[in-house]
Amino acid sequence: EPEVTQTPSHQVTQMGQEVILRCVPISNHLYFYWYRQILGQKVEFLVSFYNNEISEKSEIFDDQFSVERPDGSNFTLKIRSTKLEDSAMYFCASYRGLNTEAFFGQGTRLTVV
Amino acid sequence: QQQVKQSPQSLIVQKGGISIINCAYENTAFDYFPWYQQFPGKGPALLIAIRPDVSEKKEGRFTISFNKSAKQFSLHIMDSQPGDSATYFCAARGRSGGYQKVTFGTGTKLQVIP
Numbered sequence: 001e002p003e004v005t006q007t008p009s010h011q012v013t014q015m016g017q018e019v020i021l022r023c024v025p026i027s028n029h030l031y032f033y034w035y036r037q038i039l040g041q042k043v044e045f046l047v048s049f050y051n052n053e054i055s056e057k058s059e060i061f062d063d064q065f066s067v068e069r070p071d072g073s074n075f076t077l078k079i080r081s082t083k084l085e086d087s088a089m090y091f092c093a094s095y096r097g098l099n100t101e102a103f104f105g106q107g108t109r110l111t112v113v
Numbered sequence: 114q115q116q117v118k119q120s121p122q123s124l125i126v127q128k129g130g131i132s133i134i135n136c137a138y139e140n141t142a143f144d145y146f147p148w149y150q151q152f153p154g155k156g157p158a159l160l161i162a163i164r165p166d167v168s169e170k171k172e173g174r175f176t177i178s179f180n181k182s183a184k185q186f187s188l189h190i191m192d193s194q195p196g197d198s199a200t201y202f203c204a205a206r207g208r209s210g211g212y213q214k215v216t217f218g219t220g221t222k223l224q225v226i227p
Contacts (some may be wrong), residue, residue, distance in 0.1 A: 036221070048214060070220050101147075106155055107154075
């Protein structure tokens with residue numbers, strides 16, 4: 001069964017450092033998303049991406065965040081200068097098209113120290 | 114208006130019992146209501162879903178009941194098993210411009226004890 005894969009599974013970084021979280025969506029999917037889950041809390045929408053541009057972003061997704069699909073297969077989330085409160089699980093999800101199911105990756109646990 | 118409210122926050126059920134998790138929404142533009150199951154260290158996985166034109170959907174031991182007029186829906190797990198112990202998120206999907214977005218509830222941590 002096709003799956004969304006995310007790397008790394010766990011990243012520890014110092015406050016103020018840049019991190020890049022990587023996702024490989026399912027190959028024929030067209031819509032890509034990042035969600036965040038702070039430990040013990042709900043899953044929060046960060047950003048959606050379609051046709052090589054951001055289609056929507058939440059208030060969490062400020063200027064420190066950016067997304068890119070550099071090579072047609074990877075989908076990345078970059079946090080320019082990490083803060084302690086960025087510590088969370090970050091999930092990538094992809095959809096084939098409207099009215100289809102979202103498939104989530106297993107997540108990257110980001111720990112900012 | 115984009116919120117999905119979920120209760121209870123945690124639930125302990127004996128093996129063989131019925132687990133019930135409730136959700137409520139406000140946005141009538143939501144057109145699809147999935148439930149996700151999440152095990153520790155894993156991403157959310159789709160468990161069962163319902164569209165608002167149906168009042169109930171059953172898949173095995175899992176049933177969604179949907180009340181469109183009350184804007185409420187619930188997940189029932191019959192004959193709950195220890196392997197069902199996980200966090201369950203209700204969600205609602207709606208269009209945002211030409212794109213769809215899933216809004217999650219706050220989650221219910223279910224523990225099924227032998």
